[in-house]
Structure formats: structure tokens, C-alpha cells
Amino acid sequence: MRDFGGIVERSPARTVRPATAREAAAAVREAAAHGLEAVPRGLGHSTYGQSLTSGVSLDLSGLAGVHEVRPDRAVVGAGTSWRAVLAATLPLGLTPPVLTDHLDVTVGGTISAAGVGGTSHRYGTQADNVLALDVVVDGEPVACSSSVRPDVFDRVRGGLGRHGVITGATLRLVPAPERVLSCTVPCRDAADLLRVQRETRAEHVSGQVKPSETGWAYEAKAVLYGPGEPPPGTTETEELPYADFADRLRPDVAELVALGEWARPHPWGMVLLPGSAAAAVIGATVAEMTPADLGLGVVLVKALRVDRVPMLAAPDDPVLFSVLRTASPGCASVAEMLEANRTLLTRAEAVGGVRYAVDSVPPAG
């Protein structure tokens, strides 16, 4: 069995697809009785075997579904995709405050990583916006929140499934805009990109570093959810329905699937950098990178807020720097890309940064 990274392969001794929290608890107990680990798996979109095991693979797809939507919250199964959550809330004019760029990942999977989106400078991570969780810990179902069993709540959010299996979640909802205005702002360099991200009042802000004829080009996208002026430096605007904006990656994914690139290995380097050192690390990394080191991938920069996710150990004023490599034909090899990810992590750690743990970095040594 492989994951989206396509680098690590593991054959589980057994795969169990629980349909209830009780069944999930029984599967965890049964695995423990046989001396096996039980590893939860959402849609397997992590990149270095985080959802894989040679023990018991817990397939959470049997715990998918939106059970209740109220004006301020939705109660969902952990195996539900964010696409399905949005499909249930949007007709009521509601949305989770933070959505991942790609909607076909699960609630349990991203809460176990943290879940960063373009609104994370305003709302924090998806894990910051969970009101309550149902979890299996030590083979027993436990309900937790910031006030009930906060120890469990704090261990499983950002815990990569190693401290409990999330079976259900109560997610915060906010009013959804009907239409948004997406503004493109070219930037000089990493420092300028971070300045634009910090200064703009837009609800959704993201940043990319793209190969261009003259080297690497930095670009911010500031997306206004209501009336307002495009930020200074805007060269292009596009107005579109929120639903289309939330699902904006769909055409790109379809193209990558058609090209066969979606199925290639994805050695992804992802680090959370302290704001004070982020521009220097990003600038140095990009300066020594060639398009062949990235393949048909993307480089993303996102200044964010992390409020209450201790497992993430995020540095101050964090910036998520993601070098999302694809081992495309004629490009650097998987081994070379993994080595470059290690160099990035070493560089990040030297300034107090940490990895974003759904990345691809082989253990040191």
C-alpha cells in the first residue's frame, strides 16, 4: 500500500473499516492484543508513509458523513472529506472558517496534521477550529474538547494518529461569502511576499514562488470576501462564486491526473519557520533551486496563526513554507529531492523552525 507521496510502501497485516466509534475501539483493542499497531488512514494524502503500517490499517472511510449542521457548528464523522463538509454547509450559507487548498482530504487526517488554509492568518489552523472530538484512546471511546479531557484534545490535534484515533468532530462554522474577489499581487522577493501577506486585510491570503523566464517569481493572492479595495500592487482581479473559489484546484488536479503526474512520487518538503527568519530561509532555498528540483510541483508560502495546537510546536509568528516537489520525468530523482528536503529541514531547525509532519523527510542517519 502507498500514499500520495508514493515513496514508502507498507503491507498491512490487516485492514479494518470500522463503521462506528465502538467498532474502531474494538479494532484498536484487537490490534493491541496481537501486539500490532493500529494506524488510522483518511485518504492517504500524506507523503512519507504517515498513514501506512505493517500492523492494522484503520480505514476511516466507514466513518464518513455529516450528521448535523447548525448555524455555528457541524457534527461530522472523521472520515468525511472537506468537500463533503462544504457541500452540506454551503446551501445553508455556512462554511468551515479554514479549508485546505485541496478539498479531497479528510477531517480526521488534516486535524491530525493541523490543516492550514488561506484564511489561517485570521482563524488559525483547522485544528484550532474544532469545538469537540470523539476519539479512541487506549482502545476506549473518549469525548474531548478544550474543557473536557483537554489532555486528550491537545494530544490528538496535530498528533498524526499516534495518540488516538479521531472518529468524529464538531467543527466551527461561519457565514460563507457568496462571491469573492481574488487579487494577484506580484512581489519582489520573499520579504515582500510576507509583507503583503501580513499587511493585507483580505480574508484569504496565499503566496507562490513560480519558475519564470528570468528566474523565480514571487506572487501573492489576496482574496476579499466582501466589498473592499484590491491591495496596492494588484495587477489582476477575478470575481468568482465562493464555491468555485473553494474548489479552485479541481481543474489543475484533473490536468495532473490526465498527464500522469498525480501518480508520480511526491517528495514534499514542508516547514514552519519563525516569522523573523522566514524570508531568509525561503530566499536561500529558492536561490539554490532549479525548476528540475521541483518537477511539476509548486512552492507555497503562507504566514499564519496557530492558537492552541501544542503538538504542532509552531514557532513564533509562523510561516508555512512548502516545496511540493513532483518527481517528474527528466527532473531530479526522488533521492535527490528527499535530500533537498532534509537540507531544508536542517536549515529550518537552525532558526527554530519545525517540520509540518505530513512532509517527506527520511529519518536522519
Ligand SMILES: Cc1cc2nc3c(=O)[nH]c(=O)nc-3n(C[C@H](O)[C@H](O)[C@H](O)COP(=O)(O)OP(=O)(O)OC[C@H]3O[C@@H](n4cnc5c(N)ncnc54)[C@H](O)[C@@H]3O)c2cc1C
Ligand atoms: C493535493 C494536496 C493538497 C493539500 N493541501 C493542503 C493544505 O492546503 N493544507 C494542509 O494543511 N495540508 C494540505 N495537504 C496535506 C494534507 O493535509 C495532509 O496530507 C492530510 O493529512 C491529508 O489528509 P488525509 O485524509 O489524506 O490523511 P492521511 O494522509 O490518510 O493521514 C494523515 C495522518 O493523519 C493520521 N490520521 C488520518 N485519519 C485520522 C483519524 N481519523 N484520527 C487520527 N489520525 C488520523 C494518519 O495516521 C496520518 O498520520 C494537501 C495534500 C495534498 C495531497
